[in-house]
Amino acid sequence: MTKILVTGSAGLIGRQIVKDLVKENYDVYSCYNKLKSEFGIPMHLDLTKKNEIINIFDTIKPDVVIHLAALTDVEKCETQKEQAMLLNSTSTEILVKESVKQKAFFVYVSTDYVFDGGKGSKNENDIPNPVNFYGKSKLDGEIAVKNLSSSYAIIRTSTPFGIHSKKKSFPLWVKENLESKKEICVLIDQFTSPTFVPNLSKMIIEVATKQIMGIIHLAGSTRISRYEFAQMIAEKLHLDETLIIPITIKEMKWNAIRPVDSSLDISRANGILNHKPEKIQNSLDLLINQLNN
Numbered sequence: 001m002t003k004i005l006v007t008g009s010a011g012l013i014g015r016q017i018v019k020d021l022v023k024e025n026y027d028v029y030s031c032y033n034k035l036k037s038e039f040g041i042p043m044h045l046d047l048t049k050k051n052e053i054i055n056i057f058d059t060i061k062p063d064v065v066i067h068l069a070a071l072t073d074v075e076k077c078e079t080q081k082e083q084a085m086l087l088n089s090t091s092t093e094i095l096v097k098e099s100v101k102q103k104a105f106f107v108y109v110s111t112d113y114v115f116d117g118g119k120g121s122k123n124e125n126d127i128p129n130p131v132n133f134y135g136k137s138k139l140d141g142e143i144a145v146k147n148l149s150s151s152y153a154i155i156r157t158s159t160p161f162g163i164h165s166k167k168k169s170f171p172l173w174v175k176e177n178l179e180s181k182k183e184i185c186v187l188i189d190q191f192t193s194p195t196f197v198p199n200l201s202k203m204i205i206e207v208a209t210k211q212i213m214g215i216i217h218l219a220g221s222t223r224i225s226r227y228e229f230a231q232m233i234a235e236k237l238h239l240d241e242t243l244i245i246p247i248t249i250k251e252m253k254w255n256a257i258r259p260v261d262s263s264l265d266i267s268r269a270n271g272i273l274n275h276k277p278e279k280i281q282n283s284l285d286l287l288i289n290q291l292n293n
């Protein structure tokens with residue numbers, strides 16, 4: 001039986017992946033630091049402690065590693081650079097080294113934020129150029145994977161959204177505010193490729209279990225601004241669209257610069273995977289369906 005070790009197993013994306021892997025009868029080791037996973041075999045692992053990583057690998061001897069854990073708060077990464085590097089880059093390096101020792105296939109989940117966002121729809125051959133520290137630390141993680149392993153996939157995704165008890169993703173934030181008749185300010189000049197987590201999970205599992213090598217962009221197939229995305233949500237849920245106030249990136253008082261257009265070209269995934277990137281309309285219908293059941 002294939003043994004799969006997953007880091008960040010109770011996070012927004014990880015929770016769905018371990019749930020789906022267990023359903024497919026894999027041996028799943030769900031690593032967590034603070035929040036214990038509901039699915040798989042829970043294993044405590046603080047990724048800032050090298051010895052804990054080494055011990056886990058010696059105990060489990062995984063065949064496949066799916067590494068999702070990260071410091072994902074873009075603002076925190078800008079102000080806590082050491083912590084961002086430790087988690088997003090250094091711990092990735094140790095995990096890859098242990099995977100190489102165990103001959104495990106290594107899957108690193110990275111981000112659209114490795115790009116500068118000057119021109120959107122980036123493909124796997126485009127050159128990364130991060131504009132904030134989160135993107136830089138994740139790119140350093142990617143470089144460690146490429147330099148140290150010959151059996152890996154680097155997956156880049158964009159604006160994941162889905163249902164999670166602790167992390168409120170964008171559509172649910174829009175829904176809750178509009179239902180309470182609160183105005184929300186939403187960016188008209190930031191474009192991404194929003195990705196429905198259940199769709200992303202299926203694609204990541206396919207890459208991990210078929211051991212598809214190299215960089216692959218796994219994201220939704222629609223490039224859309226935050227503002228249009230919010231309007232689409234309001235329209236589908238019959239909520240008041242006039243409560244959505246357009247604003248620009250310049251008006252935000254952020255420490256970290258955001259890429260303007262970090263949408264991803266998903267042609268490679270479309271060409272080789274059985275599970276295809278979903279269009280935004282379809283993803284939102286599925287999300288609403290989940291919320292109603």
Ligand SMILES: NC(=O)c1ccc[n+]([C@@H]2O[C@H](COP(=O)([O-])OP(=O)(O)OC[C@H]3O[C@@H](n4cnc5c(N)ncnc54)[C@H](OP(=O)(O)O)[C@@H]3O)[C@@H](O)[C@H]2O)c1
Binds near residue numbers: 072138
């Ligand atoms: N969210 C996005 O917008 C986005 C966009 C593109 C790419 N990604 C990438 O996708 C991956 C998953 O993102 P996500 O949104 O699912 O993440 P998330 O919900 O923010 O979860 C982060 C995970 O990291 C774990 N973690 C943090 N510090 C840890 C430590 N010291 N030791 C062990 N685990 C630790 C957390 O575990 P505990 O709770 O147990 O501490 C948590 O499960 C990340 O690598 C991220 O860079 C995310």
